[in-house]
Amino acid sequence: MLTSGSGPGKLPPMTDVTTDAAATRLRRSPLHERHTAAGAKFAPFGGWEMPLEYAGGGVLREHTAVRTGVGVFDVSHLGKARVAGPGAAEFVNACLSNDLGRIGPGRAQYTLACDDATGGVVDDIIAYLHADDHVFLIPNAANTAEVVRRLRAAAPPSVTVTDEHEAYAVLAVQGPRSGELLAALGLPTAHEYMSFSAATLDGAAGPVELTVCRTGYTGELGFELVVPAEHAVTVWDALFAAGAAYGLLPCGLAARDTLRTEMGYPLHGQDLSLDITPVQARSGWAVGWDKPAFWGRDALRAEKAAGPRRTLRGLEAVDRAIPRPGMTVHVDDAAVGTVTSGTFSPTRKQGIALALLDTAANLADGDLVEVDIRGRRAQMRVTRPPFVTPSVK
Structure with missing residues (x-):
C-alpha cells in the first residue's frame, strides 16, 4: 500500500489505490520484469501493480532528476480508448x-467527463484529435471502464468506442533534458506543447x-510515448x-505525486471527483462554456452563475x-475546509497542499489558516498554485 506517514517523500493514500484483498487480480505492465530488475x-x-519508487535513492532522488535532468515513468496503467467513425x-x-473545435488534428486537449445531472467529474482525460473521424482518449486507470460505458451508451450507430486499455504502454519521459534524450534516439521533439507526432x-x-x-504531469519539459504493448x-x-x-532515472508513482502536487495539478478521486465539480476545482478553463452541449452543461452553468x-486553493x-488528504482546515474555532492532496515538497522543503475551502470564509491569498494534523494545529498560508516554477516551460 502507498505509505501515509508524515516524513518527507512519503505519499498520502490515493483514491485509486487498490485494496490488498484485490491484489491477486492486479494487472501488470508489460515492463514489470524491467521494474523488478x-x-x-x-x-x-x-x-x-505499478512501481512506487526504485532502489538507490527513492522519491527524493527521482523527483530531483525530473526537476533538473530527466526521468522516465511507466504509466501504462492509464486507460486508452478509441472513438472512431463518421462524426467521432x-x-x-x-x-x-x-x-x-479549439484545436486541429495532431493536437491534444485536457478535458473532463462530467456527470450530466450533477456536473461532478467522472474523470479527467487527455483527448488526442487525429481526424474528424478519429479521437484517441487517455483516461485514468480506475475510470476507463466507466468512461467507455458512458460514451458507448451515448454513441450514434456510426461511431464505435473501443477499450484498448492493455493494447498500449505509455512511457512519460520528463525533465529539462528529455528532448535531448529523445533526439538522441532519432525521435521528434520540436512539436509544440499538447501536440503529437x-x-x-x-x-x-x-x-x-x-x-x-x-x-x-510534472510541469517540466516532457513527452509521453504511446507504444504498442508488445514493443514496450x-x-x-x-x-x-x-x-x-543524461542521468536518466526510472521514476515511480511517489515522485509523480510530489511533482504534480508542486504544480497544483489535480488527481482524480482527490481534487476532482463526482462530488467535486470543475467550478469548485477551478478547472473551468477546461470547459467550453459556449458549446451547445456537453455532459453536465446545465448544472455547471448554474453553479458558475451562482458561485x-x-x-x-493552495x-x-x-x-x-506535512498536510495529508482528509485533514480539516480551521480559522480560529471554525472548520472552513478539507485538504484534498498534501505532501512534502522536495523542491520547497516544506509541506504543501491543495484544499477545498468554503467560499463563505472569504479567504484571500496570504491569509493564515490552521490544519488539524492528528490533533495538533499547524499554521499554513493560503496561496495560489503552482508552488514551484518549472526550469523549462
Missing part, C-alpha cells in the same frame, strides 16, 4: 467538457512505430541505453508540518 517497490494502484470528433465534443524508433529487433506526445520493452531498453549520458460553495506550511 531495477529494484522497484510496487504498489497496487487503479487495479494495476463531433460526438466526443458533445460529451466531454472542453471544446475540440507519429514516429519510428530503430529498435534492436527492427523498427517500432509509436506516437510521441508533448504532454506530461524495446523502447524502455533503448531509452536507458541512451539515457546514461461555488467551495473552491480548490496551502503552504508555515510550521514544520
